[in-house]
Amino acid sequence: MAQSVSAPAGRVRVGSRGSKLALTQSHMAIDKLTSTHAGLEVEVETVKTIGDKIQDIAMSKIGDKGLFTKELEAALAAGAVDMVVHSLKDMPTQLPDNMELAAITGREDPRDAVVMQARNHGLRLEDLPNGSTVGTGSVRRVAQLRRLYPHLQFGDIRGNIDTRLAKLDAEDSPFDALVLAAAGLRRLGLGARIAYTLDEVLYAVGQGSLGIEIRAGDSKTAALVQCLDHRQSRLECLAERELMRVLEGGCSVPIGVLSRWSAGSLTLRAIVASPDGVRAVEAEAATPLSPNDDGGSCEDADACARALGARVAASMRKRGVDEILGAIRRPATPA
Numbered sequence: 001m002a003q004s005v006s007a008p009a010g011r012v013r014v015g016s017r018g019s020k021l022a023l024t025q026s027h028m029a030i031d032k033l034t035s036t037h038a039g040l041e042v043e044v045e046t047v048k049t050i051g052d053k054i055q056d057i058a059m060s061k062i063g064d065k066g067l068f069t070k071e072l073e074a075a076l077a078a079g080a081v082d083m084v085v086h087s088l089k090d091m092p093t094q095l096p097d098n099m100e101l102a103a104i105t106g107r108e109d110p111r112d113a114v115v116m117q118a119r120n121h122g123l124r125l126e127d128l129p130n131g132s133t134v135g136t137g138s139v140r141r142v143a144q145l146r147r148l149y150p151h152l153q154f155g156d157i158r159g160n161i162d163t164r165l166a167k168l169d170a171e172d173s174p175f176d177a178l179v180l181a182a183a184g185l186r187r188l189g190l191g192a193r194i195a196y197t198l199d200e201v202l203y204a205v206g207q208g209s210l211g212i213e214i215r216a217g218d219s220k221t222a223a224l225v226q227c228l229d230h231r232q233s234r235l236e237c238l239a240e241r242e243l244m245r246v247l248e249g250g251c252s253v254p255i256g257v258l259s260r261w262s263a264g265s266l267t268l269r270a271i272v273a274s275p276d277g278v279r280a281v282e283a284e285a286a287t288p289l290s291p292n293d294d295g296g297s298c299e300d301a302d303a304c305a306r307a308l309g310a311r312v313a314a315s316m317r318k319r320g321v322d323e324i325l326g327a328i329r330r331p332a333t334p335a
Contacts, residue, residue, distance in 0.1 A: 014085060047075050049070065083213065087211075091206065100216045103211075104211055105209050110204075113182040116195045133176055134175065135177070232261070239268045242306040267284065285315065
């Protein structure tokens with residue numbers, strides 16, 4: 001393996017997608033870096049990913065592995081940038097051998113949120129008339145929402161948050177509501193658009209946290225970004241990502257998770273539902289773990305978190321989750 005190129009002294013180059021949300025998130029990380037490391041100079045390089053370029057096809061039909069990361073990783077490997085700020089939920093669980101996940105940031109609210117069309121102000125999804133259309137680009141959301149609200153229809157919607165909101169707000173909008181990540185709305189100052197959050201819908205793996213990716217072996221940049229790492233969020237997300245890795249899932253596979261802490265333990269709950277919402281497999285497990293850096297009851301907290309994710313995945317396999325996942329991955333038979 002070629003020796004990696006470290007960031008020059010006093011300067012770091014940050015790779016980011018060019019959307020308003022991606023840049024907002026990158027600057028959140030940059031603000032923390034510059035407040036921690038006096039005199040640090042930061043440059044931002046924007047990169048357009050294939051997921052940004054293809055806006056007229058559902059993500060589940062494009063193929064999801066590296067949809068929003070490959071081009072950024074290429075820039076990182078080439079030495080054009082020293083670190084990349086990703087939405088963690090977009091990062092595949094298996095990174096290239098020459099890359100590493102160096103930090104996971106403090107988690108914003110990971111739940112999904114409902115945004116209503118003006119004509120439906122004050123209503124909830126259960127109040128919408130039969131056949132009303134909810135817009136979302138997520139198979140995970142549709143799979144769970146169909147189980148909860150069988151009277152609704154679901155339409156695919158792509159584009160950045162502003163684009164999606166504009167489609168919802170149009171007078172001739174085909175959508176009665178949207179379901180979006182609460183974290184993205186709040187980070188863009190659009191929290192007022194949230195009608196309510198969906199406690200009953202399990203969220204995406206890593207949703208609400210940012211993942212900081214660097215070249216493997218770049219100890220200088222690794223030390224630089226340690227100020228961005230948040231222990232509690234890291235442990236939650238490591239457990240969730242291990243669950244997804246074991247199940248070989250991705251953002252086109254409807255895996256929903258819920259991580260929660262209680263008296264000295266981390267509990268991970270997960271669901272995999274068929275896209276039509278008819279079948280679902282759920283599992284839950286807990287492990288003794290402390291959200292604080294106080295040693296806790298686990299000598300290697302990261303390893304314990306990953307073991308928790310693997311345990312939940314094994315339980316789901318015993319309950320038949322591979323039948324659902326296999327049907328999702330199997331190409332449809334031509335009529």
